Amino acid sequence: xxxxxxKSAKKPAAKAATKPAAKAATKPAAKAxxxxxxxxxxxxxxxxxxxxxxxxxxxxxxKSAKAGKSGLTLSMLKPSVNNMSVRVFARAAGLDHxxxxxxGHTRTPEYMARNPAHLTPMIEDKGLPRGVLWESCAxxxxxxxxxxxxxxxxxxxxxxxxxxSAMFYLIGTLYPYVARATYPALNFPQYAGEVGxxxxxxxxxxxxxxxxAAAIAEPLEVFHSFFRNGKPFIxxxxxxxxxxxxxxxxxxxxxxxxxxxxxAKDYMAAIEKKLGKxxxxxxxxxxxxxAYVKSQAEA
Ligand SMILES: N[C@@H](CCC(=O)N[C@@H](CS)C(=O)NCC(=O)O)C(=O)O
Numbered sequence: 001x002x003x004x005x006x007k008s009a010k011k012p013a014a015k016a017a018t019k020p021a022a023k024a025a026t027k028p029a030a031k032a033x034x035x036x037x038x039x040x041x042x043x044x045x046x047x048x049x050x051x052x053x054x055x056x057x058x059x060x061x062x063k064s065a066k067a068g069k070s071g072l073t074l075s076m077l078k079p080s081v082n083n084m085s086v087r088v089f090a091r092a093a094g095l096d097h098x099x100x101x102x103x104g105h106t107r108t109p110e111y112m113a114r115n116p117a118h119l120t121p122m123i124e125d126k127g128l129p130r131g132v133l134w135e136s137c138a139x140x141x142x143x144x145x146x147x148x149x150x151x152x153x154x155x156x157x158x159x160x161x162x163x164x165s166a167m168f169y170l171i172g173t174l175y176p177y178v179a180r181a182t183y184p185a186l187n188f189p190q191y192a193g194e195v196g197x198x199x200x201x202x203x204x205x206x207x208x209x210x211x212x213a214a215a216i217a218e219p220l221e222v223f224h225s226f227f228r229n230g231k232p233f234i235x236x237x238x239x240x241x242x243x244x245x246x247x248x249x250x251x252x253x254x255x256x257x258x259x260x261x262x263x264a265k266d267y268m269a270a271i272e273k274k275l276g277k278x279x280x281x282x283x284x285x286x287x288x289x290x291a292y293v294k295s296q297a298e299a
Contacts, residue, residue: 006099072097075122079289084248084282085136086121091278137167140241166227166242174219180212185255239271247271255290
C-alpha cells in the first residue's frame with residue numbers, strides 16, 4: 001500500500017490556520033470554525049481534536065509531512081463517512097497521496113476560494129481543470145479512471161453503469177435518510193431546510209428523525225437484493241467504489257443503534273476483511289468519534 005501522510009489544513013490567511021501543522025491538528029476547531037454555520041459544534045470539535053491528537057502523526061512528523069510524489073492531496077474530516085469513503089479507497093488502491101485535516105478550515109476564505117461549496121472530501125490533483133474536485137463518488141470515479149483501477153470501477157459500460165447507479169441511489173436516496181436519522185445524534189449541523197435545522201418543537205424533530213430511520217430499511221434492502229443480487233459485493237467478488245461508499249455510510253448507523261440486518265453486518269465485515277487496514281484505519285476514526293458522542297450522551 002502506498003504511503004499516506006496526514007497534515008493539517010493548508011495555511012490560509014486567517015490567523016487560526018497559520019499555526020504549525022501539529023498544533024493546528026490538535027486544536028482544529030478552536031478559532032476557525034466559529035463563524036461557520038455548518039461547522040462542528042463543541043462536542044464534535046472536542047472529539048475531532050481528540051481523534052486528531054490520537055490518530056495523527058507526532059508533532060515533528062506532522063510538521064514535515066509532505067505530499068507524495070504524485071502531488072495528490074486529500075482534504076478531509078476524520079469523523080465523516082463521506083470522507084471515509086475516499087480515505088478507504090485511496091488506501092485500498094495504493095494511491096500515493098497526502099491527507100490534510102481540514103477540521104475547522106472549510107469556511108476559511110482560503111479554502112472557499114478553491115472550493116466555494118466548502119466541502120470535504122476534496123482532492124487537488126494536477127490536470128484538474130479547476131485544480132480541485134469534491135464529491136466523494138466523483139473523486140473515486142476520477143481516480144479510478146485516471147489510474148485505470150478497473151478492479152474498483154469496471155470499464156465495461158454495463159457493469160460500470162450498475163456501480164454508478166448504486167452510488168447515485170446512495171447519494172440521492174439512502175444518504176439523506178441516514179443524515180436525517182443520525183446527524184442529530186452525531187452533533188453534526190443539519191442541512192438547511194431540514195426540520196432539525198429549524199426552530200420547530202423538539203417533538204417534530206424527533207418524529208422526522210424516527211421517520212427517516214424507519215425509511216432506511218427499504219433502500220438498504222434494494223442494495224442487498226438488487227445490486228448485490230447474490231454476489232458478495234456490488235462489484236462482484238471484490239468491493240467496488242460503490243461498496244466502499246455503502247459500507248462507509250452504514251458505519252454512521254451505529255450512533256443510533258440501528259438494528260442492521262444480518263446480511264449488512266456480514267457485508268461490512270467482508271469488506272473490512274478484504275481491504276484490511278485500508279478500511280480499518282479510516283473506519284477507526286469514524287468509530288472513535290461515534291464512541292465519543294455516545295459516551296457524552298450517556299454522561
Ligand atoms: N455528497 C458529498 C457530501 C459532502 C459533505 O457533506 N461534506 C461535509 C462533511 S460530511 C463537509 O465537508 N462539511 C463542511 C462544511 O460544509 O463546511 C460527498 O459525498 O462528498
